[in-house]
Amino acid sequence: MKVLKLILKNALRHKLRTLLTIFGIAIAVIAFGLLRTVVTIWDSAVDATMANRLITRQAVSFIFPLPYSYKEKIEKVPGVNRVLHQTWFQGVYKDKSNFFVRMAVDPDAMFDVYPEFLLTPEELASFKKERDACVIGADIAQQHNLKLGDKMVLEGDIYPGRWEFTVRGIYKGKNKNTDKTQMLFHWDYVNERLKAETPVRANDVGWFVVQVADPNKSAQISNQIDAIFKNSTAETKTETEKAFTQGFVSASGAIISAMNVMSFVIIGIIMLVLANTMIMSARERTREYAVFKTLGFSAKHLVGLILGESMLISILGGGVGLFLTFPIVAGFEQAMPKGFFPFFFIEPITVVLAVTATILVGLISSVFPIQRALSTKIVDGFRFVG
Incomplete structure (x- = not known):
């Protein structure tokens, strides 16, 4: 419980910075959710085809x-x-x-x-x-x-x-x-x-x-x-309904591929935002970590503090973003002409990817601050001024 209190206090030490980081992560998750929804819905048009239907068209x-x-x-x-x-x-x-x-x-x-x-x-x-x-x-x-x-x-x-x-x-x-x-x-x-x-x-x-x-x-x-x-x-060309539909989809393939890539680039941006926050926090607390080591705190305690703070901020930002994605997608569905996308909703795979990405971002963003805290000698920590 004491460690959890420390994690919370550390996260709220710079309230504005933490809130801005959470806000940035939330915006990125919303953008990720929207892009992934478009990509998966586009692919769903192909998945909705029936195996027992062929299309015979002009060759x-x-x-x-x-x-x-x-x-x-x-x-x-x-x-x-x-x-x-x-x-x-x-x-x-x-x-x-x-x-x-x-x-x-x-x-x-x-x-x-x-x-x-x-x-x-x-x-x-x-x-x-x-x-x-x-x-x-x-x-x-x-x-x-x-x-x-x-x-x-x-x-x-x-x-x-x-x-x-x-x-x-x-x-x-x-x-x-x-x-x-x-x-x-x-x-x-x-x-x-x-x-x-x-x-x-x-x-x-x-x-x-x-x-x-x-x-x-x-x-x-x-x-x-x-x-x-x-x-x-x-003359005719007969193909499966799936192949026929893929022909339509491929016409916009470059755009969809770009959106697919962009959705994962956004994950990288989330990671950079959170990593920057955690690196700044770790640098500011160099003397504190030296004090912890002097008092007998082990490496696992320091890892827990830094990793816990990183995961807390990441999960809060991801949770807020994911929560807001649903009404935003619903709003897009109402605003768009019905014929533009035959259906527009968040697929379960999009939620899974967003949650997985949020957890991974929290883990990876804490690696450098943890390495810095563990490798800094106690004497160097007390000498640090920043």
Whole structure:
């Protein structure tokens, strides 16, 4: 108990310096938590993919369409359970800042191929029944205060014109990392209008989502699908949904890698801040440590005092920072457009890394002060003036 009292008194001897150090560590932990959250959430988009889904897209680039007629041929490939076509619609809802996924899909297959999108039977039936119906994610409904029966009007860009839809379903996510920021509507509704206005663009889709019976045969099925359309005017490339998603993620790979590196650089900064405080404290107490040695205090007592003070400051700063990270991340989630990150929350691994880093910083920052205190002779300690 006496040692603990000494540790506390030593830490509070220079209250302002200690508080500033704790504040600096807390700010660094918050920054670390935010950066790690962005990195892990970005990676979670890949982890959220399903092993039994393949993506068949245009071989040159996914921005080029594929003929709708490919669907029937893909369905005949052995091992294929279901084929869903999707088309990136884009458009503008209210203003350009409201970015979220807007796609024309096959309503009959969409929620069979994506079982993690949860919709009530009544909502699904209404969605399938009406050509101008749409389904939106729960996050989009919350952000824009939308409810069943509301109208959503999109100003087309890729597909020009004014497009009006009626909300007939609001889907929830089966898992925490399920994307709940999408708007889905009938491809037939879009295609019929294209036939009337721009026939040359009709009967094309963006890509096909292929649900397979056995994920272990994905490579074989992919090769079979691509072989069917080899040497055609629109050759295909079929890959797992994970590989397809990684292609999107890799486009921002340099930024994410930089954020990943920066998150660990911040740990180094925390260490320097605390180490500087501990070195200053150890230097100021050189005479005191000489007195302790004279009174018979052993090396373990000195180690305990210095290490205890370092750990106390580090844990307090880390604890405050980690505590504040949760509401700050929640605030970021509310402030950001829902379509920017489909989900934004602190992963358990981020908490583990922050706690581990805080403990390591406390340990490492005490090494030099401990070495100085133990190696300084009693006579030299009494002679020290600082």
